[in-house]
Structures are given as C-alpha cells and as structure tokens.
Amino acid sequence: MEIARHWRLKEQRYNLTGTVCTKCGEKSFPPRRVCPKCGSETSAPFTFCGRGEVYSFTTIYEAPTGFNETAPYTVALVRLEEGLLVTAQLTDLGNDKPEIGMPVEMVTRRLRSDGDERGMLVYGYKFRPAVV
Amino acid sequence: MTDVIIAGIGQTPVGEHWEISLRSLAVQAIRAAIEDAGGLKPQALFAANVFAPNFSHQAHVGALLVDYAGLAGIEAATFEIGGASGGAALRQAYLAVKSGLVEAALVVGVEKFTDAIGADLETAAATETDSEYEAVHGLTPTAQAALLARRYLHEFNAPAGGLAGFPLTGHINAAGNKNAMYRKAVSLETYQKAEMICEPLNLFDIAPDADGAAAVLLSRRDRLPVDFPHPIVRIAASASVSDTLGLHDRPDPLTFTACQQSVEQALEKAGITREQVDLFEYFDAFSIYAALSLEAAGYAPRGQGWKLAAEGAIARTGQIPCATLGGLKARGNPLGATGVYQAVEAAAQLRGQAGTNQIEGAKVAMIQSLAGPASVAVTHILETL
Numbered sequence: 001m002e003i004a005r006h007w008r009l010k011e012q013r014y015n016l017t018g019t020v021c022t023k024c025g026e027k028s029f030p031p032r033r034v035c036p037k038c039g040s041e042t043s044a045p046f047t048f049c050g051r052g053e054v055y056s057f058t059t060i061y062e063a064p065t066g067f068n069e070t071a072p073y074t075v076a077l078v079r080l081e082e083g084l085l086v087t088a089q090l091t092d093l094g095n096d097k098p099e100i101g102m103p104v105e106m107v108t109r110r111l112r113s114d115g116d117e118r119g120m121l122v123y124g125y126k127f128r129p130a131v132v
Numbered sequence: 133m134t135d136v137i138i139a140g141i142g143q144t145p146v147g148e149h150w151e152i153s154l155r156s157l158a159v160q161a162i163r164a165a166i167e168d169a170g171g172l173k174p175q176a177l178f179a180a181n182v183f184a185p186n187f188s189h190q191a192h193v194g195a196l197l198v199d200y201a202g203l204a205g206i207e208a209a210t211f212e213i214g215g216a217s218g219g220a221a222l223r224q225a226y227l228a229v230k231s232g233l234v235e236a237a238l239v240v241g242v243e244k245f246t247d248a249i250g251a252d253l254e255t256a257a258a259t260e261t262d263s264e265y266e267a268v269h270g271l272t273p274t275a276q277a278a279l280l281a282r283r284y285l286h287e288f289n290a291p292a293g294g295l296a297g298f299p300l301t302g303h304i305n306a307a308g309n310k311n312a313m314y315r316k317a318v319s320l321e322t323y324q325k326a327e328m329i330c331e332p333l334n335l336f337d338i339a340p341d342a343d344g345a346a347a348v349l350l351s352r353r354d355r356l357p358v359d360f361p362h363p364i365v366r367i368a369a370s371a372s373v374s375d376t377l378g379l380h381d382r383p384d385p386l387t388f389t390a391c392q393q394s395v396e397q398a399l400e401k402a403g404i405t406r407e408q409v410d411l412f413e414y415f416d417a418f419s420i421y422a423a424l425s426l427e428a429a430g431y432a433p434r435g436q437g438w439k440l441a442a443e444g445a446i447a448r449t450g451q452i453p454c455a456t457l458g459g460l461k462a463r464g465n466p467l468g469a470t471g472v473y474q475a476v477e478a479a480a481q482l483r484g485q486a487g488t489n490q491i492e493g494a495k496v497a498m499i500q501s502l503a504g505p506a507s508v509a510v511t512h513i514l515e516t517l
Contacts, residue, residue, distance in 0.1 A: 009264060030265050036381075056286075058278035058330050060270060064254040067270040075271050077279055077380055085380035087266050100286050111268055122268065 006122050011045070013124035016086075016106055020046035027082050050106030051130065052080040057090060057098045066112035066122075074098055078127050092128035103130035136229045136367045138514065139236070139356055140169025140349035141476040146313045146464035148246050149343040154188045155200045157345040158242040162201040165238065165347035170357035174238035174349060176207035176228055180221035181468040182214060186256040187247040197240060207234075214260045214503030215417055217241065218346070218471020219372070219510030225350045226370045226512070235355050241469030242345040253341065260504050262378040274338060276379050276505050277418035278330040284386055284420055285332060288435030292332065295419035296323045297441025299336040299461045302416065305448065306458025308488040309477075313342050313464030336461070337419040344466030346473040353517075365482045368496075369401035369513040377507045386435075388421075388506035391428035398498065398511040406430050409513070410494040411453045411481055412446075413474040415502040416460045425500065426454075453491050456481060471501030471510065482516045 011017040018029030023040035029048055034041055055077040063071035074090040076098065090098050091109050104127035111124045142164025144157055152160075158179070166172065179194040190196065194208035213220040218241040225237035248256065258267040261276065285294060300323060306312035318336065326334040353364070375390040376382055382389075399406060406429065414429075416422035423437035431452050432440050440446050446454040457463055457477040460470060478497035480486045500511045 005264075006268075012265075030262075030378075056279040056283035058275050058282060058332075060272065060275050060330060062254055062272075062274075062329070063251065063270060064258045064267070064272060065251045066255075068251065070270070073270055075269060075275050075279070077283075077385070085382075085385070087262075087271055087378070087380045088269050100283070112270065124268065126269075 002120060014108055016048040016050050016125055018046050018048060019043040027084065029084060029086055049081055052078045052104060052127070054098060054100055054102045054104060055079045055085055056100060069113060076127065078104055089126045090128070091126040096129050104128060105130045134230055134232055135353045135517070136226050136350050137353050137356060138348055138365045138367065138475065138479045139172055139351045139360070140165040140167070141347070141479050142168055143311055143346040143473060143476050144344055145311045146342045146344035146466055146473070150246055152343070154184055154190060154242060154244040154247070155196055157244065157343060158197050158240050159201045161242070161345035161347040162197065162238060162240050165349045169349045169351070170360055172236055172349060172351055172355070172357060174203065174206060174236045176225070176234050176237045177203060178221040178224045178237060178239050179208070179210045180217035180239065180241035180472060181210060181243060182212055182217055183243060183245070183256050183467065187252070188244050193242070212468070213508050215415065215467055216471060216501045216503035216508040216510045217468040218474070219499070219501030219512065220471070220508070222348065222471060222475055222512060223370045223372055223510055226367050229350045229352060236349060236351040238347060238349050239472055240345060240347040241466070241472035243466035243468045244343050245341040245466070246343050265378055265380070273504060274330045274333065274418070277420055278333045279379065280385060280424070280505060281332050281337070281418070281420040284423065287386065290438050293324060294438045294442065295337060295423060296320060297438070298416055298419040298422040299323060301441060301446050302455045302459040302461035305456055305489055306462030309457040309463060312458040312462055313340060314462045333418060339417050339460035339465040342464035342466045344464060344469050344473065346469050346476045348472060348475050348479065363483045364517040365479045365514055366517055367512055368515045369398040371397035371401065372508065372510040373397070374508045375506055377504065379505050385505070386424065388424045388428040388509070390509035391425050391500065391502065391506045394500070394509040394511040395429045395498070398513050402513040402515070404496060404513070409452065409496050409498045411456050411478070411491050411497050413456070413478055413497065413499040414454050414459070415500055416455060417465055417502070419461070421502065421505070422454070425502070448489065448491060456491055457486065457489055474499040474501060475512065478514050482514055
C-alpha cells in the first residue's frame, strides 16, 4: 500500500528525524534500531539541523516513473553539519550552478507524483542554497 | 578437500534478442554448458536473475528453467543479489559441490532487458538502491555512479576524461569476442565527443543493459567424464562480502570496502598474492567502478586507479589485464548473467580457448561481481590444475 509506505516515514521526510545511540552517541539518518557503530539497541529520536554542504551531485535526464515531470533534476549527496551524508535533490538553484562544497539547507518540497491514476503526491526534504 | 572443477561453460551472444524469450535464452546456455562438460548431468540448478519479475512478469525462474532445460526434478533455486547475482549463484553452486552434498551443480545467469523499455527500465533499476531514502529522491544506479565519479575526479584531481581508458580497453578486447555486444574499438576522440548521460558520466562510461545468458557446470574432479576434453580449471577460492545498501550510509563512499575485503579473503583462501593473478575480470558497470575496484583490490593506491587504464596496465599485455573479452562495457551487461559470463570468460582464458584475446600463459584468474556500488562484492579465483 503506497500511502502507508510513505505516511509512516513522515518524521523523516518532513523533519529529518533520525536516531542517536544513547550508549555511544552515534547519530543515524535514516533512523536505526541497532547502532551501526556499537551494536546497542537503545536509541532515541534525533532531529538533524538540516544544514550542510554538497559532497557530490549529478543531473538526471532519464527519470524513473514518478519523476518525469521534474526531469531534468539534480540529486546530491549532502554532508550534514552533524557529519553524515544524506541523499536528496537540490532545488531553488535559480542561476546558481551547484558545486562541491556549496552550503545548503533543507526545505520541504514535492518529491514525486505517483505514476498511477490515483495521482498521489509525495512530499519530503530537498536542499537549496543556504539563505543565511 | 574436494576440488571444485568448472566442467562445462556455455553462453549466448550478448545483445538485443527481441526474438528470444527469457527461458529460451537460458536454455541455450544451459544445454551448451552440459554439452561442453561431456553430457554431465547436474543435480541442482542455481539461477541468477534480477529483473524477470519486473520486465517479463516472471518470478520462480529456477523452476521454470529446469523444466524447459529437460532437467525437471532436480533442485532449483533463483538468486537475486543485484548485479552480483551471477557471482552469488556461482558461489552457492561452489559451496554445494565443495561440501560434497551435491556432485554436480549448474549455474545459469539470465537477463532479458528488452522485455521492457523507457521509464520502466529506470524504475526497475532504482529498486536496487534504498527505496525509502534513495529511490524516492529520484536516484538511480547510474546517478549513484555519477555522484562517485564527480567526487572522485574532484578529490583526486584527475583530469576530465581520466576514466576513458576503461571503456577504450573494453572495446579493444570485445573486438575479438564473438559473443560481445560491441565488437569495435573506439577512439579517444569518439569517447570525448560522446553524449553526456549523467554528468560526469557519458555514454561510454556506462555499460549497456543487454539480454544474455551464460552457464557453468561445476563438479568434483572424480565425477568428470573419463574422456573430459578440456584442461582442468578449478575454483580455488570464493568470497562474498556485503556493505551498506545506501551509498550515503558509508563513512567514505570512495572506498569500496566490500570489494577490498572479498579480494583479500579470496587471495588468502587461494593462498596466493595479487601479483600472481594473471587476469582480473572486474565489474565495470560504470568506468568509475573499474577504478574503485582496482584500488580496492590493491592494484593501485587510493585515487590512482584511473592511471592504470590511462597508462595501459590493464591492457592484455599489461601488468594486470582486465576485461579481457570486453568487460561489461563492451561485452554488454546482462545484469544477473554478468557474473556468470565472467566465469565463462575466465575459464576460457585458463583453458587456452580465448582465441585472439588469449592471455599468454594465464594460470590464475580473478573475477568479481558487484551489486550496486559494491553493496555486495563476490570474488572468485580460478586456476588451472
């Protein structure tokens, strides 16, 4: 069921909420039950600040279903201030050419429109050039 | 311990086989491998396939294939481990025969890309990434490779076009492989003029999706037919290692850790050093993966793998010949079948059956198949007895 599959991720998609290991302090996004560093199963929710810089990026012209309307679009790996990487599209670039090291910040945008006749829209995080 | 022998090999040409179905392609390769092994009958069939459920609306490929290959009744299973499916199915057959529980096991890889077109291909390919945190953002396997390539060129100050040597080498070698998809050498100028697909990757940095099937029949040495006609090639080592599925989950995406560890384990199990390897069939689904694989395998320092291609070290007469029959780029990449093609080609090299592409005196071959950006790396070492 597509709707439930996206709805249950709302804390991640809208707030960039992952986890922090209460034992070793390792932060994770996506959230994880088992800490990838120490193996502990005690984690608490942790909301990332949403600021970072572009680690790498590319532009996609041949898009999968659901992305045809937005193609071409630019996808990046963003290094968050907290140190880890997240995959997301770059948006609101205007005349800015994306480059490695560019400071960016999280915004909420439409990610994709479901290819089927129900026309479900999926919203979530993208990153734009940092305003401040 | 039991020696696991590659008793039979079979393959179809790689390309666009609009007129041949999934099952017919696979059966051609299976029957060819059985014939090559002098009629040896397998007790198990391990099929490798990724996209039949998507493209051909066909799951349960293993059961279908044993029936249509005239082997009904034997054990049948299907393995889907992304691009590493072929290597993984080979490993399962190796384990089965090595254990002594199965006397002869057949591995067949088959992929049928031309049963789908357009966005369906990209949509299916994207399922190989983390669906909830990569694909939902529009990421595809090609884009993953492009992200790595851009960062690589930036971090190590490699020139634009620094990866050209990989596709150029593959195309030179494919010219001598009658089963290859593109049997033609290409010039540096052609590479430089090629259409940009996913910057910085152009058309030649990306191996073509293709139809194809390849099969190998493994058995114990004491079960080979008395008049077995080929030089004997054994599997000296098999190793499979996994890494995170999501590229963003790695502390350093530019190190293919699974690739590195599976090579180290395989070399140790085979009791050899990397310098004793006569040829390396790497997994050049993208030119950047060839560079990262050579670095992970220890043939070049970090950030320097591209130079091996630029300087000719991976040519057939070079220090470590790679993609000796075209590699994924020029032989073509029938995804689930690719790891099995690598085994067929390496066995042909070690038997001395590689024709104009023969690596003189080749005794040890290393083959490696990768799922995604080395989310799984399966490495095998083959040697002549």
